[in-house]
């Protein structure tokens with residue numbers, strides 16, 4: 001895992017205060033992002049939250065309305081005044097469906113980005129072969145893309161993106177059109193490859209498991225802002241807001257009140273949840289009960305009714321209702337439990353989080 005690097009000259013990317021409006025509509029605001037060399041950051045957010053717009057600003061395909069950006073220590077964006085052209089940034093890109101050309105050989109596909117450079121044909125081929133070698137595909141240089149597997153096509157797209165040895169590689173949902181099973185395998189392979197190659201990369205996706213598989217850190221983007229940027233583990237352990245917790249689907253959020261004597265109470269004080277209140281102010285709040293913070297336990301303090309018991313192959317998933325509260329909890333269980341029965345739950349109080357209103 002990369003640590004945060006204060007030496008800005010060594011960062012692969014530094015974005016400060018980037019904003020973007022189309023006419024009267026602001027689609028990006030307050031974007032700050034530092035990417036250490038060799039670090040992979042995923043931009044994870046729902047469709048329309050501004051991920052592609054931010055990627056296009058980094059690539060130089062779109063100008064920012066305000067803010068600054070540096071790539072490998074070189075200024076590329078300075079407000080709306082300065083926007084270094086894409087070809088001077090030397091960035092590699094991998095698009096949806098890879099955009100590899102079926103009528104070109106693997107070698108010619110990979111050499112394609114070099115055609116604008118003052119390099120002879122042999123020098124271009126040599127560099128393309130080196131890139132293919134780095135992704136383990138040198139033996140397929142003469143093949144045509146249509147004869148390759150999905151994983152091999154992905155490697156061709158990556159070889160093409162790194163052929164000019166870019167300081168930064170940008171990925172825009174390269175796997176989003178594939179079916180789930182294929183996507184999971186390719187995401188694993190892509191994550192391993194990015195790590196082995198030591199690439200600095202921004203990887204855009206709306207798929208949480210893909211982001212968690214591929215990235216060192218994940219920037220959760222909501223409504224044109226980076227709501228939180230952290231390691232996947234840290235996002236789950238300490239979501240910074242109700243919105244982040246909801247988007248990541250970490251667990252149930254229940255409305256109630258912080259009460260210093262009883263912890264957190266809900267359902268007109270009939271139910272109390274044993275949370276350490278700490279410095280949270282008394283008054284209305286929401287509590288996050290992560291799925292992994294509750295489990296059926298005979299000694300548990302919280303009673304819940306089993307609404308559904310769903311067999312998942314390797315375990316059961318219980319859908320639970322708390323007395324008098326409409327929010328459903330979900331938690332894994334080793335055994336089937338009868339629907340409608342009341343069961344005691346143990347709660348790991350350290351993992352509950354309060355969000356005062």
Ligand SMILES: Nc1ncnc2c1ncn2[C@@H]1O[C@H](COP(=O)(O)OP(=O)(O)O)[C@@H](O)[C@H]1O
Nearest residue numbers: 022025027045046047048049050051052053054
């Ligand atoms: N050229 C444009 N003109 C006007 N609005 C745009 C343009 N490009 C994107 N948008 C709007 O900006 C918002 C963010 O779009 P986008 O960056 O493509 O989101 P994402 O990639 O996260 O799905 C959307 O509401 C989209 O409609």
Ligand SMILES: [Mg+2]
Nearest residue numbers: 048051052053
């Ligand atoms: Mg997009």
